[in-house]
Amino acid sequence: MVGPAGQRRPQTIAAAAIALTVLVPPLTGNLYYVHVATVIGVYWILIATLNLLVGYTGTLSIGHIGLLAIGAYTFAILAGTVGWNSYLALLAGGVLCASIGLLLGLPSLRLPGFYFAMVTTAFGLIVSELALAEGWLTNGSVGMAAPTFPAPFASPDGFYTLVTLIGALVTWLCWNLARSMWGGRMMAVRDSRIAALSLGIPPARTKLIVFVFSGFSAGIAGGLFATSQSYITPDAFTFNLGLYFFVSIIIGGRGSIIGPFIGAVLLALIPELVGSLQKYGTFFYGAILLAVVLLIPGGFGELAARIGSGPKAGTSDATGTGPDLGRLHEAITRL
Amino acid sequence: MTATAARPMFMADAVTRRFGSVVAVGDVSLSVEPGQIHGLIGPNGSGKTTLLNLLSGFYAADRGRIALGDIDLTHVGVTRRAELGIARTFQTPRLLGSLSVLDNVMLGGWHQVRSTFMESALDLPRPRREARAIRERATALLDGVGLGRVARQRADTLGHSAQRVLEIARALCMQPRFILLDEPAGGLTVTEIAHLGTIIATMRDAGIGVLLVEHHTDFVFRTCDCVTTLDLGRIIASGAPHAVRTHPDVVKVYLGA
Known part of the structure; x- marks a missing residue:
């Protein structure tokens, strides 16, 4: 499967371009740029798999900010307070969030999409309240220090490298899925539940598998987020951040892997670029979202595909060609 | 069969x-x-x-x-x-317009896929092999029903009658x-x-x-x-x-x- 017809070439070019830009921040020697790039990388680890859920299966999860918070606190508690190995703690956060995804999704993914969105919203709200209220575990509003990773990933450049490696791995996994028969399966669940059912594709199980996978990567992203911030408080996990994940996917374009990456980078850079206008940060999110939805509804991903593939090959109807019955009989009877 | x-x-x-x-x-x-x-x-x-x-x-x-x-x-x-x-088609064809004609037919082979989600994510040999077999069958079916020439086109570029035939090919891919x-x-x-x-x-x-x-x-x-x-x-x-x-x-x- 190649996903939407003829998107392979532009995506390869985009991947090469991204691989090159990833090298730029450390070369500038500016620690602040490295920090911004690291944070974008962390967000991308969450967004890449959230995009499979939202963009490919059409399931609206608003609760990923809650999973990010749980991943971050799990890491800070296990690696900091308890003293576990950092990698083990990171993995534990991922496993915990995947399990939460399973528990949350099992009863709710059978319901129409709107209810699942409500369930995840409630989950996100509960997590942020618990982080504030359960001071014995999370230090409440005071927050917790987050440990770093051992060398060679201890320095800012080193940590950026770690985030980039994990980000590349997650991107590779998502890309494989989108190109494999899973790409079609996920889109079938999104675009025609009835058709999916009639083909023997169970929609609820499909969504659940993707949700658990995205829960795992959100947990991992949470742990890395904690380290990138050095110190976490419940305020770090705002509704706006959850909104940012979502808007990245929408302006990137559903059904595309590279598009949401462009979206994520662009949105994360806006607060940096507008500088003194920072208090209008959310305004710029809104403006971009509005512009994209009105001008290029398919998002950047579709725009890139359209530029890359040129005019669409023959939109003509195929009538006039009769069936080849010998070939058909052979195709049906062969096992 | x-x-x-x-x-x-x-x-x-x-x-x-x-x-x-x-x-x-x-x-x-x-x-x-x-x-x-x-x-x-x-x-x-x-x-x-x-x-x-x-x-x-x-x-x-x-x-x-x-x-x-x-x-x-x-x-x-x-x-x-x-x-x-048991396969079926619909009064109004239910196709995935943004996918290619071939990919639509391949969806019919899904219930025979045994490889797991993670095997696909890691791009292991089994999902590749299964996809190749299903792609071959889907291609043969498309040739058979007379849609071989448009296999790479997006499904929503097809006319009404071709969409009906495509849906039948997809159902046949379920064997x-x-x-x-x-x-x-x-x-x-x-x-x-x-x-x-x-x-x-x-x-x-x-x-x-x-x-x-x-x-x-x-x-x-x-x-x-x-x-x-x-x-x-x-x-x-x-x-x-x-x-x-x-x-x-x-x-x-x-x-x-």
Whole structure:
């Protein structure tokens, strides 16, 4: 499967371009740029798999900010307070969030999409309240220090490298899925539940598998987020951040892997670029979202595909060609 | 499909389905044999599509029994029935417009995929091998139904009749034992209907049991081995095409009392 017809070439070019830009921040020697790039990388680890859920299966999860918070606190508690190995703690956060995804999704993914969105919203709200209220575990509003990773990933450049490696791995996994028969399966669940059912594709199980996978990567992203911030408080996990994940996917374009990456980078850079206008940060999110939805509804991903593939090959109807019955009989009877 | 020694029938036994106080399908019994084309005709609202939904599992029967050979399907869900070899098409083709024609057909092979989500994510050999086999079958089917030239095009660029044929190819990619076609000739020209007829006959010759729900009665009487007529949710005639065609109740329903 190649996903939407003829998107392979532009995506390869985009991947090469991204691989090159990833090298730029450390070369500038500016620690602040490295920090911004690291944070974008962390967000991308969450967004890449959230995009499979939202963009490919059409399931609206608003609760990923809650999973990010749980991943971050799990890491800070296990690696900091308890003293576990950092990698083990990171993995534990991922496993915990995947399990939460399973528990949350099992009863709710059978319901129409709107209810699942409500369930995840409630989950996100509960997590942020618990982080504030359960001071014995999370230090409440005071927050917790987050440990770093051992060398060679201890320095800012080193940590950026770690985030980039994990980000590349997650991107590779998502890309494989989108190109494999899973790409079609996920889109079938999104675009025609009835058709999916009639083909023997169970929609609820499909969504659940993707949700658990995205829960795992959100947990991992949470742990890395904690380290990138050095110190976490419940305020770090705002509704706006959850909104940012979502808007990245929408302006990137559903059904595309590279598009949401462009979206994520662009949105994360806006607060940096507008500088003194920072208090209008959310305004710029809104403006971009509005512009994209009105001008290029398919998002950047579709725009890139359209530029890359040129005019669409023959939109003509195929009538006039009769069936080849010998070939058909052979195709049906062969096992 | 090679139907071996046991060639199970697909059957509905005294099936009833009500919507509120309306009996959409009442006490209907019908069976489709492998290698047989069974036509289902009747005026609008006579319960044809409801019966098809009962057979494919989208509706549950209030009473009666649905079975595939010895397997009782009455309480079996849609996806499981698909796995057991019951395919269907829809009155309005339900395709994935943003996917290529070939990818649409390949979706029909999904229930045979054994590789897991993580195997696909890691791009291991098994999912690749499975996809290759399904792609080969899908390509052969597309060539067979006459859509080979447009296999790489997006499905939503196809015209209406090509979309109908594409949906049939997708159903065939499931390697079904039985296929339920919901008004496949709707909106097709005379030539296209003739092509469709040969495709359906080929499916029968290959051993598939076909249930053909159709408005074009001429087409049904020409194509089918056996015809059942519904009116107001009940069977008014069933049997060989020429017998049903001249049955007084059928004539009355179609020509008006």
